[in-house]
Amino acid sequence: MATLCAHIRSIVTAMAILIFAVAALPATAQQPNAVDPNADAVKEQQLLQQFDRIQGLGQIPDTRSYVIEQPMGRVWRQFHEVWLHWIGAIAVLGMLALLITFYLIRGMIRIESGRSGVKIVRFNSFERFVHWMTATCFIILGLTGLNITFGKYALLPLMGPSAFSSWSLAAKYAHNFTSFPFTLGVILIFLMWLAGNIPNRVDVEWFKRGGGMVGHDHPPAYRFNGGQKAVYWIVVLGEPRSRSAAIC
Amino acid sequence: MARMKFLCDADRCIDCNACVTACKNENEVPWGINRRRVVTINDGKPGERSVSMACMHCTDAPCAAVCPVSCFYTTADGVVLHSKDLCIGCGYCFYACPFGAPQYPRVGNFGSRGKMDKCTYCTGGPEPDNTPLQYEKYGANRLSEGKLPLCAEMCSTKSLLAGDGDIIAQIYKDRVAQRGYGSGAWGWQTAYRETIET
Amino acid sequence: MKNQAKFDLVTLRAPLDDPEVGGDYYGLPWPCWGKPEFKHPGSEILYNTSLPVKEGGGTFRARFGVERNGVNLLAEGSYSKDSEIKDGYPEFTLAVLKKLGWDKDLTAEEMAIIQQVNATNPDAVSWSTDLSGGIQRVAIEHGCAPYGNGKARVIAWNLPDPIPVHREVIYTSRPDLLGKYPTLPDAQQFRVPNIGFTVQKTAVEHGISKQFPLILTSGRFVEYEGGGEETRSNKWLAEIQQDMYVEINPADAVDRSIRDGGWVWVTGAENNSKTRMKALVTERVGKGVAWMPFHFAGWFEGVVLRNKYPKGRDPIVLGESMNTVSTYGYDPATGMQEPKATLCQIRAE
Numbered sequence: 001m002a003t004l005c006a007h008i009r010s011i012v013t014a015m016a017i018l019i020f021a022v023a024a025l026p027a028t029a030q031q032p033n034a035v036d037p038n039a040d041a042v043k044e045q046q047l048l049q050q051f052d053r054i055q056g057l058g059q060i061p062d063t064r065s066y067v068i069e070q071p072m073g074r075v076w077r078q079f080h081e082v083w084l085h086w087i088g089a090i091a092v093l094g095m096l097a098l099l100i101t102f103y104l105i106r107g108m109i110r111i112e113s114g115r116s117g118v119k120i121v122r123f124n125s126f127e128r129f130v131h132w133m134t135a136t137c138f139i140i141l142g143l144t145g146l147n148i149t150f151g152k153y154a155l156l157p158l159m160g161p162s163a164f165s166s167w168s169l170a171a172k173y174a175h176n177f178t179s180f181p182f183t184l185g186v187i188l189i190f191l192m193w194l195a196g197n198i199p200n201r202v203d204v205e206w207f208k209r210g211g212g213m214v215g216h217d218h219p220p221a222y223r224f225n226g227g228q229k230a231v232y233w234i235v236v237l238g239e240p241r242s243r244s245a246a247i248c
Numbered sequence: 249m250a251r252m253k254f255l256c257d258a259d260r261c262i263d264c265n266a267c268v269t270a271c272k273n274e275n276e277v278p279w280g281i282n283r284r285r286v287v288t289i290n291d292g293k294p295g296e297r298s299v300s301m302a303c304m305h306c307t308d309a310p311c312a313a314v315c316p317v318s319c320f321y322t323t324a325d326g327v328v329l330h331s332k333d334l335c336i337g338c339g340y341c342f343y344a345c346p347f348g349a350p351q352y353p354r355v356g357n358f359g360s361r362g363k364m365d366k367c368t369y370c371t372g373g374p375e376p377d378n379t380p381l382q383y384e385k386y387g388a389n390r391l392s393e394g395k396l397p398l399c400a401e402m403c404s405t406k407s408l409l410a411g412d413g414d415i416i417a418q419i420y421k422d423r424v425a426q427r428g429y430g431s432g433a434w435g436w437q438t439a440y441r442e443t444i445e446t
Numbered sequence: 447m448k449n450q451a452k453f454d455l456v457t458l459r460a461p462l463d464d465p466e467v468g469g470d471y472y473g474l475p476w477p478c479w480g481k482p483e484f485k486h487p488g489s490e491i492l493y494n495t496s497l498p499v500k501e502g503g504g505t506f507r508a509r510f511g512v513e514r515n516g517v518n519l520l521a522e523g524s525y526s527k528d529s530e531i532k533d534g535y536p537e538f539t540l541a542v543l544k545k546l547g548w549d550k551d552l553t554a555e556e557m558a559i560i561q562q563v564n565a566t567n568p569d570a571v572s573w574s575t576d577l578s579g580g581i582q583r584v585a586i587e588h589g590c591a592p593y594g595n596g597k598a599r600v601i602a603w604n605l606p607d608p609i610p611v612h613r614e615v616i617y618t619s620r621p622d623l624l625g626k627y628p629t630l631p632d633a634q635q636f637r638v639p640n641i642g643f644t645v646q647k648t649a650v651e652h653g654i655s656k657q658f659p660l661i662l663t664s665g666r667f668v669e670y671e672g673g674g675e676e677t678r679s680n681k682w683l684a685e686i687q688q689d690m691y692v693e694i695n696p697a698d699a700v701d702r703s704i705r706d707g708g709w710v711w712v713t714g715a716e717n718n719s720k721t722r723m724k725a726l727v728t729e730r731v732g733k734g735v736a737w738m739p740f741h742f743a744g745w746f747e748g749v750v751l752r753n754k755y756p757k758g759r760d761p762i763v764l765g766e767s768m769n770t771v772s773t774y775g776y777d778p779a780t781g782m783q784e785p786k787a788t789l790c791q792i793r794a795e
Contacts, residue, residue, distance in 0.1 A: 056288050056291065056299075057291040059686050060282055060685065061688060062280075065282055066287055067348055068347060068348070069346055069347060073310055073343065074346065076344050077313055080340070148316045151316055152318045156318060168317050168336050172336050262668070264669065266669075268682075272682040272685075279685055
């Protein structure tokens with residue numbers, strides 16, 4: 001009896017092993033290849049994290065075409081379509097609002113005792129030329145620049161696409177070309193009027209006394225008063241920004 | 249309505265440039281303008297992949313958004329086109345595009361780039377369909393004849409798929425299910441770090 | 447193209463009942479026997495004995511004769527389905543048909559043409575010279591392949607190396623292997639004396655592998671066709687590959703101070719040959735190997751020869767020719783030029 005049981009046991013065990021072996025066969029057949037062809041494949045995500053752009057090798061001479069994804073474009077779009085609109089609107093309209101407010105509150109600042117009729121040369125012809133060259137360029141630059149940012153909202157509905165495009169094309173050239181005389185003008189202004197614009201204690205006094213804009217005070221100044229010096233430095237130090245724009 | 253898209257299966261692309269040549273031929277694209285290009289990542293190393301890239305005809309096209317003269321428009325099929333008559337060649341669309349699709353014929357001083365040119369999904373442009381003028385300016389108009397862009401039609405391995413976004417996505421999904429997920433589909437979603445996987 | 451949609455994508459066969467292309471395999475793959483009325487569907491898989499020859503099957507061609515050194519070269523126990531000869535058989539000639547009694551199946555016109563082909567010895571006219579096609583037709587109708595039913599062979603006894611063995615290239619970077627793997631001895635090959643062995647020995651004696659340590663091989667652009675003159679005249683394809691270049695491994699480039707895209711001189715082992723081109727530093731080639739495309743021409747040893755082309759016929763893109771630096775070599779079986787694997791040296795300009 002015992003031997004029979006042992007016999008049966010061994011047979012059952014053998015069959016079990018056989019069944020498992022047969023069952024295991026399909027599984028091994030379905031197992032993927034030992035070599036995974038995608039193992040070293042670079043993932044898009046990993047490239048973006050590493051370099052913030054995806055660039056490879058192309059065949060044509062234009063190496064810019066080797067970049068296939070540059071997410072920076074979205075930041076550029078955000079800046080130009082959202083931020084710049086706010087900055088531009090606040091800068092332009094804000095300044096306009098300030099000026100209007102000042103005019104309404106304080107009005108024009110008139111010469112106290114009226115004109116005396118005596119004239120002196122304050123700026124020679126060279127200084128005047130440089131100033132007006134810079135100013136004209138600035139106005140052109142300002143208007144054409146505003147056209148790039150706001151033109152399609154403000155002018156396109158009024159002019160229609162064809163006329164607006166023609167105007168914008170001319171504006172683009174005007175903007176690009178006047179940037180050079182403008183920059184030259186600013187450099188000349190910087191050099192011409194540097195001596196007169198060095199800040200000193202007189203300017204501190206001038207600011208303390210409100211520069212004559214509040215009340216009837218007339219604080220003294222040398223060639224340029226404190227306020228004028230402030231404008232000078234803002235213009236001259238803002239020039240590098242315009243240079244960076246000109247590069248684009 | 250169908251949204252027409254491109255999908256380049258980077259696991260299949262063999263960098264044969266058939267798509268590039270087909271596009272050049274079909275649209276008579278002049279020397280120097282490359283509407284479509286093939287770029288190879290990891291060239292020479294294991295895991296080398298090639299991708300064929302042209303305009304991806306984005307649903308929310310950055311080029312259209314930043315254009316100062318609004319010369320872009322999206323057709324009913326989702327194809328992003330632009331008017332060369334209105335274009336002022338400022339270059340903004342190139343800066344905004346994540347894929348570098350806009351091309352310019354000249355490298356002039358101060359942005360005199362000339363009229364922007366890009367992949368039109370073989371759909372032509374604002375001129376009347378199938379006229380010589382449209383062909384001269386924008387290239388072939390295959391979509392109006394019910395055909396898909398020639399680049400995808402000529403792809404030797406069918407890695408470049410063109411057609412309704414849902415259909416080609418399904419084709420790609422079937423492929424991935426069959427062979428496993430490799431370098432995946434490369435495009436807009438992943439360019440802006442909004443991927444399917446985290 | 448009209449009937450393209452009818453063909454099954456997997457079997458490449460059109461359904462049997464179609465009136466125009468029924469039963470055909472797409473493209474009517476070779477061999478497709480007989481006249482159009484014969485309606486042979488093409489042979490999709492060669493040597494498929496499970497199909498009758500009439501339906502696209504075939505046997506292994508008996509082109510090496512009937513017997514060699516007492517060994518039967520015809521097939522034994524392998525024959526096509528529905529074949530009337532249930533064994534191997536030689537190529538069909540009129541003599542074979544007569545022996546089988548099948549020559550009676552030839553029509554009078556076919557017989558007349560056969561007589562015309564070889565008036566002195568019509569029995570020698572075979573399936574391949576019979577202009578009437580009758581020998582082929584009769585053979586196939588009896589279920590036999592016209593080209594015979596022979597055994598496939600592994601030992602190609604009529605080739606220089608009956609079983610391929612390794613032989614070092616003539617300009618080898620491993621002269622130490624030449625003792626064991628020399629190239630074939632000098633021999634007359636058709637009209638050309640093939641002195642590969644002598645050239646190989648001379649190269650070793652002059653220490654060529656030390657002066658020219660890089661293995662040079664060449665290849666084809668996937669975009670280009672043929673030699674390259676026509677393709678480089680095509681404005682779209684020329685734009686994709688505008689410069690002749692040599693691919694060089696980064697390790698080799700560093701050793702030679704070569705930068706990617708820089709100009710280099712590639713010098714060859716014979717005739718002080720030199721070529722000037724750009725370097726593509728890439729890992730596509732292993733260390734010690736360089737690769738060049740063979741499609742370019744129009745430059746010679748650094749000089750642009752565009753003005754030598756007939757006016758208006760110069761291709762858009764010109765470049766150095768790879769063959770300027772390639773070397774002696776002829777294929778031992780066909781005598782075809784075989785300069786592809788050779789040695790070179792590269793230096794930065």
